[in-house]
Amino acid sequence: MSTAATTSHTELPRTTATSGSPGQVVLKRAAGSVFVLWAAVTLTFFVLRLVPGDPVTTILGGHSAAPSAETVAVVKAQYGLDQPVLVQYVNYLAGVATGNFGTSYVFKVPVLDILGPQILPTFQLAGLALLFAWAIALAFTLLTVGRGRLLDGIGRGVEVLFAALPPFWVGIMLAVVFAVILGWFPVAGDDGFKSLVLPSLALAIPLAGFIAQVTRSSFEEALAQPFILSARARGLSDLAVRLGHALRHAILPGLTLSAWAIGSLVSSAVVAEIIFARPGLGRSLVDAIINRDLPITLAVVFIIAAVYIVVNLLVDVLYRVIDPRIQKGAAA
Amino acid sequence: MGSTANTAKYDGGTSVTEAGAASAAATGSTGSGKSLLNIERLSVSFSTPRGRVDVVRDVSLALAPGKALALVGESGSGKTVTARTLVGLNAANARVTADRLEVLGRDALALSERQWRGVRGKEIGYVLQDALVSLDPLRTVGQEIDEALGAHGVRGKAERLERVHQALRDAGIPDPEVRARQRSGELSGGLRQRALIAQATVLNPQLVIADEPTTALDATVQAQILELLEGLKEQGRGLIFISHDLAVVGRLADEIAVMQGGRIVESGRASEVLANPQHEYTQALIDAIPSGAAKGTRLSAAGRATSSSAAVTTTANGTPAATSAAAPIERVRATEFSATAPALEARGLAKSYPGPGGIRRTVVHDVSFTLERGKTLGIVGESGSGKSTTARIALGLTQPDTGTVTLGGFAWAGAGSETVSEDERRRHRPDIQLVNQDPLSSFDPRFSVGKVVTDALDAGAIGTPRDRTTRALDLLAQVGLPASLFDRRPLTLSGGQRQRVAIARALALQPQVLLLDEPVSALDVSIQAQVLDLLADLQDQLGLSYLFISHDLGVIHHVSDHVLVMKDGRVVESGNADELFANPQTDYTRQLLAAVPELPARA
Structure with missing residues (x-):
C-alpha cells in the first residue's frame, strides 16, 4: 500500500468532485439532479407496473375482498387507473412536479401525510449513524496507524471484522447486551436520543469498518510524506502533525465514500428500524412493497434519490474546503 | 524549555528580547557558542525483520558558527540518517549510540521528545530536498x-x-x-x-541543515538557492548540507566529509579535499563530474578500466555480465532508413496550446535542428523551455502546428498537407525509441525485468518466444546487467540498474535514434557517470544517434557533438558543442554557464 502511489500527494487527487467555479458547479449539479430524480421515478414507475397483481385489488383490501365489477370501475376511475399507462405516467410526473405524490392505495390518504412523520426519524438515525461511523473510523486511524506493529495489526483486524459484520446481527447483539442485560438503553421505540443510540450504532459499526480501511491507507501514505517530516522539524508534536497535516489528507477518500454511505444508510435503515421497532422510511418502504402500495414506494424512492443528490452536493462542497487545489487545478 | 533557552537571535525588532548573551552565559556547561556540533563516534543502526542494519558507523563531526559543513556521498551512504539524528527525527526502530553527541551544546542523547520539540525549528532549521512534497500541498x-x-x-x-x-x-x-x-x-x-x-529559518535558528537543497533544480535556480544558503552562513549560522554533487559542494562548503557505506572516508577543508582528494572514493566522485571531461573521456572508474571500444561486459558493481555482447539478430523489418540523410531532422516546428482566458500559449516556436547519423545532439534548457514538447513532436506523439520532421529521410511528422498519419508512422516506430528520466514509472509494475524487455520484442514480433528470451538476455548483457536480474521486479533494482533496463528495452527493436529525455537527472553523480559511459559505448558499437535532452549543462557538454540551447520555446543558440561552451554567443547561454557550479582545478 505504501509503495504504490508515492506521488499521489503531489498530484491532483482523483475525486468525484465536480470541476469548475462554484457557480458552474451549482448549475451543473442542478441540471444533473433533475435528471437523476426523473430517471429514478421513471424507472421505478415502469418497473412496478411489471410486478404481478392488480393495484385495484390492493386498493380494495387484498385478495379476500371480492369486489363487484362496478366497484372496480369506480375505483379505477377514482385513481386514474383506467387510463393508458403513459397517461398515468405523465399525470404522475405532473403531480410530483407540484409536490403531489398521490394517494396511498392501502391507507387511502395522501402519501405525504403518511411519509411526512417518517422522514425525520430516519434522517436522525442515518445522520447519527454516519457521525458514529466517522468517530469510530477516525479514532482507529489516529490511535493505531503508525503506532507500532501490534496496534497497527489490532486496528487492521478490528476494521476488517467491523466491515464484515451484518448490521442486523450487530443490532441484535447490541440490543441483547446494552438494552436487555445492562439496561442502559431502551430496547425499542422512538423516545429521544437514548433510543437512537443502539440502532445508529448497529448501522455505524459496519460502515466504520469500511471508512476506517480507506482512511487508514491514506493516513499511512500521508504520514510517509516528506511534508510530515518538515512539520516535525519545525518543532510540532507527533499529535499536532497527525491532526494538523496527515488527517486532512486521510479524510478525503473517506468523504467520497460517505456520500455513497449516507444514501445507502437511508435505505438500509430498515434493518435497525425493524429490530428496534422504530418508525422510519425504510420500514414504510418495505411495508409498501409487500402491500403493493405503489404511490408510497415511488415516493420513498424519490426521497432516497433526493437525499443522494443533496449529500453528494454537500460532500462536493466539503471536499473543496478540505482540498482547495481542485478549484485551482480546474482553472489552470 | 525556558531553562534550556539558547542563544537565539531575532531581528526585525519584534517584542522578543535579545536573550542571546545572557542565556549563553547562563548555560555555562555548554560549548559557550563556540561549537555548534561536537560529535564523536556516532553510530546509528536500524532493527529490521532480518536483524540489525548499521547505517552510520563511527562518524565524528564538528562545526563552528558561520561555517558550512558538507556531507557528501551516494544514496545510502548514511548522510541523511546522520542529519536526521541531529534533529532527533530518526525512525522509531533506529538505535543511536555515540561517545559524544553534542548539538548546540546539549547532549542530544539525553534530550526527551519534549525537549527536542523546543530545539527543532527554533534552534535547528531542517530543509528537505523537494519542496513540492516537503510542504503540505493542502x-x-x-x-x-x-x-x-x-x-x-x-x-x-x-x-x-x-x-x-x-x-x-x-x-x-x-x-x-x-x-x-x-x-x-x-x-x-x-x-x-x-x-x-x-x-525552516523563520525563528532564526543557529544551525540550518539542508538535505540536497538544490537537487532537481535548474542551474540558474540552483545558483540562486546556493546564494541564499551562503547568506545564511554569512549571518553567522552554522550550515550542514547534504549533497551527492561535489560541484555544488565546492561553492558553499568550508569543510567536507565524504561518506561511504555509513563511514566518513575522508574529511577536511573543502578546498583541500576537492583539489587534492586522498581517498579513491573521493577521487571517483570528482572524476564522475561530467562538466569538465571532454566527450570520449571515461567518467566512471569501471568504465576507465575497460577500453571504450570493447564491449561493455561489466555490471554496475563491477562483476562480469552473464554473457558476451549480444549476437546481432537480423532485422526482420524492412525499413528504408537512409544511409545518407540525417538521422532526424526538424524544420520550423511550432506548437501552441490554449491557455486560460482564451489566449494561446506558444510552447515551441520555430525550432529547427539536424541530428547527424551516429552523433549526439544535446538540447539544453530550463523547465518550461519547450524541450519536452520538442521531444514529443520528434517522437511523433504530438502533432506540430507547423513544421516537419524527417526520420532517416522518411517524412515522420508534419503539419497541414504534410501531416503523417500514425498508420504510416507505425512501420518506422522501431527506428526511434525513448528513454526517460524516471524509468520506474515507465515500467508496468507487475512485469519482471525480463518481461519488460521481452514485451518490447513482442511488439516487433521478432522470432519465437524462445528467441526473444535469448535476445532479452543478450540485451541485458549489452547494457551491463547480469542475467540473474531477469526475474527481478524493477522496484527492487537500484536507480542505475533501472535506467539500464530502460535502455535495454529501448534497444530491443534495434533503433537508429534514441531520444534520451533527462536520462541521468535522477541519478547520483557516480551512477550517472556509469550510465553516460554505457551510452557512449552503445553509440560506438551500434552507430546510434542520440537526441539528448537535459537541464544539466555539464552533462550536455560531455555527451554532445552539437548543442541546441532553448528558452521559452525558442532556440537561442546552437552549434558545435565545444565551440558553444568555449565561446557562447548569447547572454542567456553565458548566464546558464555562469550558473554552473564548478570545481577548483585539481592539484
Whole structure:
C-alpha cells in the first residue's frame, strides 16, 4: 500500500468532485439532479407496473375482498387507473412536479401525510449513524496507524471484522447486551436520543469498518510524506502533525465514500428500524412493497434519490474546503 | 524549555528580547557558542525483520558558527540518517549510540521528545530536498511558516503575520503578501524551495541543515538557492548540507566529509579535499563530474578500466555480465532508413496550446535542428523551455502546428498537407525509441525485468518466444546487467540498474535514434557517470544517434557533438558543442554557464 502511489500527494487527487467555479458547479449539479430524480421515478414507475397483481385489488383490501365489477370501475376511475399507462405516467410526473405524490392505495390518504412523520426519524438515525461511523473510523486511524506493529495489526483486524459484520446481527447483539442485560438503553421505540443510540450504532459499526480501511491507507501514505517530516522539524508534536497535516489528507477518500454511505444508510435503515421497532422510511418502504402500495414506494424512492443528490452536493462542497487545489487545478 | 533557552537571535525588532548573551552565559556547561556540533563516534543502526542494519558507523563531526559543513556521498551512504539524528527525527526502530553527541551544546542523547520539540525549528532549521512534497500541498506556505511560530509560542496574530512575510522576504521571495497565501503547488520550483527555507529559518535558528537543497533544480535556480544558503552562513549560522554533487559542494562548503557505506572516508577543508582528494572514493566522485571531461573521456572508474571500444561486459558493481555482447539478430523489418540523410531532422516546428482566458500559449516556436547519423545532439534548457514538447513532436506523439520532421529521410511528422498519419508512422516506430528520466514509472509494475524487455520484442514480433528470451538476455548483457536480474521486479533494482533496463528495452527493436529525455537527472553523480559511459559505448558499437535532452549543462557538454540551447520555446543558440561552451554567443547561454557550479582545478 505504501509503495504504490508515492506521488499521489503531489498530484491532483482523483475525486468525484465536480470541476469548475462554484457557480458552474451549482448549475451543473442542478441540471444533473433533475435528471437523476426523473430517471429514478421513471424507472421505478415502469418497473412496478411489471410486478404481478392488480393495484385495484390492493386498493380494495387484498385478495379476500371480492369486489363487484362496478366497484372496480369506480375505483379505477377514482385513481386514474383506467387510463393508458403513459397517461398515468405523465399525470404522475405532473403531480410530483407540484409536490403531489398521490394517494396511498392501502391507507387511502395522501402519501405525504403518511411519509411526512417518517422522514425525520430516519434522517436522525442515518445522520447519527454516519457521525458514529466517522468517530469510530477516525479514532482507529489516529490511535493505531503508525503506532507500532501490534496496534497497527489490532486496528487492521478490528476494521476488517467491523466491515464484515451484518448490521442486523450487530443490532441484535447490541440490543441483547446494552438494552436487555445492562439496561442502559431502551430496547425499542422512538423516545429521544437514548433510543437512537443502539440502532445508529448497529448501522455505524459496519460502515466504520469500511471508512476506517480507506482512511487508514491514506493516513499511512500521508504520514510517509516528506511534508510530515518538515512539520516535525519545525518543532510540532507527533499529535499536532497527525491532526494538523496527515488527517486532512486521510479524510478525503473517506468523504467520497460517505456520500455513497449516507444514501445507502437511508435505505438500509430498515434493518435497525425493524429490530428496534422504530418508525422510519425504510420500514414504510418495505411495508409498501409487500402491500403493493405503489404511490408510497415511488415516493420513498424519490426521497432516497433526493437525499443522494443533496449529500453528494454537500460532500462536493466539503471536499473543496478540505482540498482547495481542485478549484485551482480546474482553472489552470 | 525556558531553562534550556539558547542563544537565539531575532531581528526585525519584534517584542522578543535579545536573550542571546545572557542565556549563553547562563548555560555555562555548554560549548559557550563556540561549537555548534561536537560529535564523536556516532553510530546509528536500524532493527529490521532480518536483524540489525548499521547505517552510520563511527562518524565524528564538528562545526563552528558561520561555517558550512558538507556531507557528501551516494544514496545510502548514511548522510541523511546522520542529519536526521541531529534533529532527533530518526525512525522509531533506529538505535543511536555515540561517545559524544553534542548539538548546540546539549547532549542530544539525553534530550526527551519534549525537549527536542523546543530545539527543532527554533534552534535547528531542517530543509528537505523537494519542496513540492516537503510542504503540505493542502496548506498555504504562509500557514506552514506560521505553524513554526505557533509551535514555539510566538503569540499575536499581527506579529506572526509580519514575521511570516519577513521570512519570505528574507528568503528572497518577491510579493510575500501574495505568496504567503499560495500553496506549494502554485509556486515555481525556485520559489517553492525558498519557501521551504523560509519555514525552516523563520525563528532564526543557529544551525540550518539542508538535505540536497538544490537537487532537481535548474542551474540558474540552483545558483540562486546556493546564494541564499551562503547568506545564511554569512549571518553567522552554522550550515550542514547534504549533497551527492561535489560541484555544488565546492561553492558553499568550508569543510567536507565524504561518506561511504555509513563511514566518513575522508574529511577536511573543502578546498583541500576537492583539489587534492586522498581517498579513491573521493577521487571517483570528482572524476564522475561530467562538466569538465571532454566527450570520449571515461567518467566512471569501471568504465576507465575497460577500453571504450570493447564491449561493455561489466555490471554496475563491477562483476562480469552473464554473457558476451549480444549476437546481432537480423532485422526482420524492412525499413528504408537512409544511409545518407540525417538521422532526424526538424524544420520550423511550432506548437501552441490554449491557455486560460482564451489566449494561446506558444510552447515551441520555430525550432529547427539536424541530428547527424551516429552523433549526439544535446538540447539544453530550463523547465518550461519547450524541450519536452520538442521531444514529443520528434517522437511523433504530438502533432506540430507547423513544421516537419524527417526520420532517416522518411517524412515522420508534419503539419497541414504534410501531416503523417500514425498508420504510416507505425512501420518506422522501431527506428526511434525513448528513454526517460524516471524509468520506474515507465515500467508496468507487475512485469519482471525480463518481461519488460521481452514485451518490447513482442511488439516487433521478432522470432519465437524462445528467441526473444535469448535476445532479452543478450540485451541485458549489452547494457551491463547480469542475467540473474531477469526475474527481478524493477522496484527492487537500484536507480542505475533501472535506467539500464530502460535502455535495454529501448534497444530491443534495434533503433537508429534514441531520444534520451533527462536520462541521468535522477541519478547520483557516480551512477550517472556509469550510465553516460554505457551510452557512449552503445553509440560506438551500434552507430546510434542520440537526441539528448537535459537541464544539466555539464552533462550536455560531455555527451554532445552539437548543442541546441532553448528558452521559452525558442532556440537561442546552437552549434558545435565545444565551440558553444568555449565561446557562447548569447547572454542567456553565458548566464546558464555562469550558473554552473564548478570545481577548483585539481592539484
